[in-house]
Amino acid sequence: MAEVLPVPPREGAQTVKPREIFLRALKRQEVPRPAVGSATSVITIDLMDATGVSFPEAHLDAAKMADLAAAGHTLIGFDNVMPLFSVWHESAAMGCPVEWGERNRMPDCRGGIYGIEDEISIPKDLLTRKECRVPLEAIRLLRRRFGDEVAVVGKVFGPWTLGYHLFGVEEFLVNTLLKPDAVRRAIDTLKEVAVEFGRAQIEAGADALCLGDHATRDLCSPEAYREFLQAVHSELNERIPCPLILHICGETSDRLRHIRETGIDCFHYDSKVPDSTARRLAGDRLALMGGTSNIEVIRNGGEEEAVRDVEEKLAEHIDILGPECAVPLDAPYRNMKVLAEEVKKVG
Numbered sequence: 001m002a003e004v005l006p007v008p009p010r011e012g013a014q015t016v017k018p019r020e021i022f023l024r025a026l027k028r029q030e031v032p033r034p035a036v037g038s039a040t041s042v043i044t045i046d047l048m049d050a051t052g053v054s055f056p057e058a059h060l061d062a063a064k065m066a067d068l069a070a071a072g073h074t075l076i077g078f079d080n081v082m083p084l085f086s087v088w089h090e091s092a093a094m095g096c097p098v099e100w101g102e103r104n105r106m107p108d109c110r111g112g113i114y115g116i117e118d119e120i121s122i123p124k125d126l127l128t129r130k131e132c133r134v135p136l137e138a139i140r141l142l143r144r145r146f147g148d149e150v151a152v153v154g155k156v157f158g159p160w161t162l163g164y165h166l167f168g169v170e171e172f173l174v175n176t177l178l179k180p181d182a183v184r185r186a187i188d189t190l191k192e193v194a195v196e197f198g199r200a201q202i203e204a205g206a207d208a209l210c211l212g213d214h215a216t217r218d219l220c221s222p223e224a225y226r227e228f229l230q231a232v233h234s235e236l237n238e239r240i241p242c243p244l245i246l247h248i249c250g251e252t253s254d255r256l257r258h259i260r261e262t263g264i265d266c267f268h269y270d271s272k273v274p275d276s277t278a279r280r281l282a283g284d285r286l287a288l289m290g291g292t293s294n295i296e297v298i299r300n301g302g303e304e305e306a307v308r309d310v311e312e313k314l315a316e317h318i319d320i321l322g323p324e325c326a327v328p329l330d331a332p333y334r335n336m337k338v339l340a341e342e343v344k345k346v347g
């Protein structure tokens with residue numbers, strides 16, 4: 001009679017830690033189950049209630065920022081945490097007079113502070129200014145807290161978004177047509193902010209970075225993307241030594257091909273791009289994250305919509321499931337929890 005050998009334990013979702021699953025999914029490597037998480041804010045008012053930590057304090061206090069971000073894993077069940085909730089940290093450190101909002105209102109800043117011909121320079125103490133120092137410290141705290149269990153994702157903004165912030169949207173966009181050389185000079189300076197802040201976040205313990213750069217169809221044509229940004233995004237990918245998750249809101253199918261060519265590992269896409277279109281255009285190498293509607297599923301949906309959404313994403317081989325962009329503050333965090341539970345059932 002043949003000897004019955006013990007079956008070696010199969011590498012399963014129980015033995016591979018969430019951090020590893022998230023980081024493998026970012027590179028489209030083999031995973032025991034799909035990853036679930038977000039590169040943008042998952043903070044809702046009911047999550048603030050549940051943690052006892054609120055906006056606006058959590059934007060500029062490292063311990064509070066880390067505590068609130070941790071709930072992305074401890075209460076929602078995502079494989080990653082991400083503590084930079086707003087879009088303003090490095091812009092504020094660059095001089096934008098940011099108003100840090102309220103418990104039920106995200107930070108904002110009106111108008112630019114420079115003209116496109118102005119010489120802008122990066123302050124030497126950029127990283128020690130409070131608006132950068134706080135998220136760096138929060139990343140350190142999260143790394144210490146979660147060790148190798150949960151992925152810590154940081155966030156930097158690319159030169160297109162920083163251009164909107166520092167020059168104002170109109171001044172920046174009009175001059176892509178009127179003074180393209182001045183815009184190029186500005187982009188050249190501003191990309192260094194992303195490199196500097198990004199490297200500091202990696203040093204603090206970030207495993208990967210969200211690169212937000214709002215080159216959306218209504219504000220940037222695919223030609224403008226190629227002309228002003230594609231090479232810059234490739235360069236950022238080479239100079240920032242960790243996986244990047246490029247986040248661009250809105251309909252991006254007309255530039256996904258160009259994004260794929262940058263060499264960036266992952267694209268965080270909006271529900272305006274159909275899942276099957278995103279997968280087809282991203283090809284085999286570019287990982288896809290997000291795509292779940294913040295309005296229909298996360299805010300207005302229930303368990304049924306969340307479960308159906310997971311099925312749709314899995315059918316299209318989306319690598320990391322989760323919300324398409326920063327979650328509306330008045331959404332219930334429960335729907336994200338349902339997403340996480342559903343994804344984990346697959347493992």
Ligand SMILES: [Zn+2]
Pocket residue numbers: 040247248249250324325326
């Ligand atoms: Zn977005």
